[in-house]
Amino acid sequence: MKKTKVIFLCTGNSARSQMAEAFLRKYGNKRFEVYSAGLSAEGIHKYTKKVMKEIGIDISNQYSKPLKKYLGEEHFGIIITVCEKVEAECPIFPGVSTRIYWPFDDPRAVKGTEEEKLTKFREIRDQIEEKIKKFVNE
DSSP states (O other): OOOEEEEEEESSSSSHHHHHHHHHHHHHTTTEEEEEEESSOOOOOHHHHHHHHHTTOOOTTOOOOBGGGTTTTOOOSEEEEOSHHHHHHOOOOTTOOEEEEOOOOOGGGOOSOHHHHHHHHHHHHHHHHHHHHHHHHO
16 A cells, blocks of 8 residues: 655754654554655754653654755655744645645744753644644544
């Protein structure tokens, strides 16, 4: 059975889309071929790696990719945008059958102590995991 190609898009491909990529790979690997990208490639945020590792998911093989890497090169069955900026600015992908918008707060925007920042990353991580579980079961 051919897997459906899914791409998660966010601003810098450093947090939300990386988490979503890892969770869909974990929960839907038999049904989906998973990608992520950003309007720019800003590198994976250190707190993204940390909070994923806390729950036993190693994303050390993932890396930050710019959206232009895939334009005209890959054909996706599903595009899921995970932030407002990308939803507004994302170019049209020809041949995409489904486009979904899941707005999540940007955990990188939180100001405060390291613990306050980590708390926000964990909150967003958990929200994304729940959304992915529902998506896989629908």
